[in-house]
Each structure stands twice: as C-alpha cells, then as structure tokens.
Amino acid sequence: MKKSIILTFIIALWSIASFAQQALGGATNIISPEVHNNQTVTFRLLAPNAKEVKISGDWMPAPRSADMTKNADGIWTYTTSALASDLYMYSFFVDRFKTTDPNNVYLIRDVATVTNVFIVGNGKADLYQVNNVPHGTVARRWYDSPGNNKKRRITIYTPPNYENTNEKYPVLYLLHGAGGDEEAWIALGRASQIMDNLIAQGKAKPMLVVMTNGNNAQEAAPGESSMGMYKPSMQVANTPGKMEETFPDVIKFIESNYRVKADKANRAIAGLSMGGGHTINISRLHPNTFDYMGVFSAPGAADGNAEYDKTLEQQKANGFKLYWIAVGKTDFLFDRVTAYRAKLDQMGFPYKYRESEGGHTWTNWRDYLSEFAPMLFK
Incomplete structure (x- = not known):
C-alpha cells in the first residue's frame, strides 16, 4: 500500500515538472x-x-x-x-x-x-530602461485620510540610498489623469526608471516622488482594495473638489513618516490632464505650499471667475520659483490651455511654456516629466 502511494506521488511530481518545463520552453x-x-x-x-x-x-x-x-x-x-x-x-x-x-x-x-x-x-527612451545605475525604492503605502473617511493607498518613490542615510529630501507630488490611479505614473509613465536615470546622470536632484490616487471614491487602484477584482472603468474627478480639499492628508502622511524637507521651497506638484487641473487648483487653494508647479496638458479656468482669480493673485503675491505649462500642438485641450495662458498673461502671472509635437499621450507626458524633474529644487 505504501509503495503504491509513493509511486503515485512520484508520478504526480513528474507530471508537474513536465508541465512546468513545457510552460518554460513553450x-x-x-x-x-x-x-x-x-x-x-x-x-x-x-x-x-x-x-x-x-x-x-x-x-x-x-x-x-x-x-x-x-x-x-x-x-x-x-x-x-x-x-x-x-x-x-x-x-x-x-x-x-x-x-x-x-x-x-x-x-x-x-x-x-x-x-x-x-x-x-538609442534616444530618449534610454531613460525608460532599467540601466546599471543605483536604484530607488518603490513602495505602496496606506495612509489615513480623515477628509475621505477611509484609508487610501499611494505609491512612493524614494531615491537611491534613502535607507542608508539620515539626509532629508525634497518631494515631488505627481498626479495622474482621468482613468488613472496611483499605479499610472509607475506603469505607463516609467516614473521610477526616469528618476533613477536622471539622478544617476546628475540631471535631477535626489527626491521623493509621491503618486496619489486622484479618484477619491476609491481606496486604491482596481483590484488593490476591499472592493475586490472588479472591471475598471473611467474615473473622472471633479476639479476643484474632494481631491483639492483632502490633499493636505497626503502631505501630512509624507512629512510624518519620511525624512523630507517640509517647507515650500522643497515641495513640487505636477500632473497630467485631470491631474494637471488638480495641480492648478491644489496650488492656488493652498497658495503658500509649493514652489514648483508642473501643468501637463491641462487648462485652468479662463472665464472671469472673481474668486478663482483672487486665489491666483494670492499665489502670485506669495511668490514661487517655477510654474511650468506644457501641451502638445495637436492636443484636444490645446485651445483651452491657450485661453488659460492668456488669462495668466493678463494677470502678469509668471510661467514658463513648453509646446511639443503630438497630442494627449503618454509619449508627451513621459517627456514632460523627463524635462520637469531636472528643473526642481535648484
């Protein structure tokens, strides 16, 4: 009886091994x-x-x-x-x-x-590759968001050697667009590879990059929360809205749990499309929080909203080091970005402008991150 059981066990192991070899070899x-x-x-x-x-x-x-x-x-x-x-x-x-x-x-x-x-x-995509350089760490962390009455997840990049030093670092808060989540910049944007390579080349200062989930109805990306493995759908958050209201929860978590320089000169915020709108609104509604703003393929309000304009005037009066706007020539939001720039020009609101080829694409947004990050914390 024992011999029969052992033989059956050996045959089962052989079958599993054979299947595994087939899967490996194809x-x-x-x-x-x-x-x-x-x-x-x-x-x-x-x-x-x-x-x-x-x-x-x-x-x-x-x-x-x-x-x-x-x-x-x-x-x-x-x-x-x-x-x-x-x-x-x-x-x-x-x-x-x-x-x-x-x-x-x-x-x-x-x-x-x-x-x-x-x-x-053999070009700009060399920044997207995993090269033989020092690497940062990418962590998915859960933080308490009282403003949303729930625990929420963020993705955090810490630069190479963060764990081995006592140094404090500046922070870039990097926001996704409609349909994205806290995984978007890491997966589609190649943010960790871009940062590793820029830092290794001496083009960007070592910094934390904090990638939030701008869909406040979600705890986390689809399949990564208590909602289970549901089919993802396009999420579009109102801006301004709950994201702007509760963003201080994110900053509080980072500055309470990481070695960072917790002042305006060492905070940057940037985002694409919907996240660019969040960037405009978070920075004007918290006007003495960030010294660096990156608005990728996103318009602000161009009409005569007095309260909106007042917050921009306050942001301008407080001063900042960089307000960087970038958009593709064939982006469907190009005309709205142009109208927003006209408003800023009329106000004497200082900004730098980058106009690229192409449209509303990750090809452009990876370019923008690759250009924006080296301008930070100088």
Whole structure:
C-alpha cells in the first residue's frame, strides 16, 4: 500500500515538472517583438488556422493597423520601418478578435485595456530602461485620510540610498489623469526608471516622488482594495473638489513618516490632464505650499471667475520659483490651455511654456516629466 502511494506521488511530481518545463520552453521558440539594431521591429504570431491577422500599434497613423504576412509554418510576421526612440504599445487582431502577443510577457493596464509594450532605445527612451545605475525604492503605502473617511493607498518613490542615510529630501507630488490611479505614473509613465536615470546622470536632484490616487471614491487602484477584482472603468474627478480639499492628508502622511524637507521651497506638484487641473487648483487653494508647479496638458479656468482669480493673485503675491505649462500642438485641450495662458498673461502671472509635437499621450507626458524633474529644487 505504501509503495503504491509513493509511486503515485512520484508520478504526480513528474507530471508537474513536465508541465512546468513545457510552460518554460513553450511549444514554439518565437521571438516577438524583436527590436533590431536599425530600430525596426519585427512581430511574430503563430496562428496557422487564421485567415487574417493584423497588428495595431500606437506608432501607426490612422487607422492604426497593418496586415501581417503568413509563412509556410503558419507564423504571421510584420516588420516596421525604423522607429524613433520611445515606449510603444500594440495588439494583434486575429480574424478580427483582439488579443495580446503570447510571446511578449510585458503588458500594461490602461483603465480596462491590457496592452503589450516594448521599448526602442538609442534616444530618449534610454531613460525608460532599467540601466546599471543605483536604484530607488518603490513602495505602496496606506495612509489615513480623515477628509475621505477611509484609508487610501499611494505609491512612493524614494531615491537611491534613502535607507542608508539620515539626509532629508525634497518631494515631488505627481498626479495622474482621468482613468488613472496611483499605479499610472509607475506603469505607463516609467516614473521610477526616469528618476533613477536622471539622478544617476546628475540631471535631477535626489527626491521623493509621491503618486496619489486622484479618484477619491476609491481606496486604491482596481483590484488593490476591499472592493475586490472588479472591471475598471473611467474615473473622472471633479476639479476643484474632494481631491483639492483632502490633499493636505497626503502631505501630512509624507512629512510624518519620511525624512523630507517640509517647507515650500522643497515641495513640487505636477500632473497630467485631470491631474494637471488638480495641480492648478491644489496650488492656488493652498497658495503658500509649493514652489514648483508642473501643468501637463491641462487648462485652468479662463472665464472671469472673481474668486478663482483672487486665489491666483494670492499665489502670485506669495511668490514661487517655477510654474511650468506644457501641451502638445495637436492636443484636444490645446485651445483651452491657450485661453488659460492668456488669462495668466493678463494677470502678469509668471510661467514658463513648453509646446511639443503630438497630442494627449503618454509619449508627451513621459517627456514632460523627463524635462520637469531636472528643473526642481535648484
């Protein structure tokens, strides 16, 4: 009886090991995507029974898709022209069914869409890579938010060697856009890689980067809270609203739990789209809190709101070191950003302006962070 049990156990272990080896090795050794030295990229998908396979990538012009070609082995391929250095997203359509690349384990969630990603280096995207430099630490922390009557989660980047020194550091509060959460800047924005590389190159000062969740109805990102694993949906917070009202809860937590320089000269705030709106409103409603503001692809109010204008005047009177506005030429908010700038010009409100190519995209927002961070705490 004992021999039979032992034999059964050995067979089970062998089966598990065999399955694991199959999972590791895969049925077919396919490399996809393959980034070539000339910065072209080849994609491959085994789908011998498919009648049509297309690839859709964010580098493509409208309608953002191209046909793949099938070879005798049932492998569909597509090779791009040379791509500029950047992080790119793509998907396959197999007989019109959208799917991810089974040979690429690198995926990012954007709201409720999961998409494959790859990086083409030899340029600005070298900042997005994990390079052989000292690395900071990324932590997900829960903090008490009395203003929201709940515990909430934030993502915190501490610079290299933070744990090994007694030094105090400045802080950048970095806010996401509509549909995002406290994971957005780390995943889609490559914030930790950008900061590691900028600090290693001596281009940015070591600093904490605090990435909040601007959706006050949420405790945390989808799947990371007591709400469970629900399907994410687009969250849009009113601005100004609860985010602006309760933001001091975040600052209090950071300054009570981390070695930071707790004064205006050592606080910065920046955000994209909705987070840019939050940046405008948090900084004007708490007008002696931040010396550095970064408004990425976001307009402020351009109409004649007397109370709104009064808070901007107070912010201006208190003084600050940098108010940086950036937007893409084809951004759908471009005209509204232009109108907001006209208001600031009329008020004599000092700011610096960066106009880039492109639209309302992470390609631009990663650029903006890469340019904004080196200007801080000088």
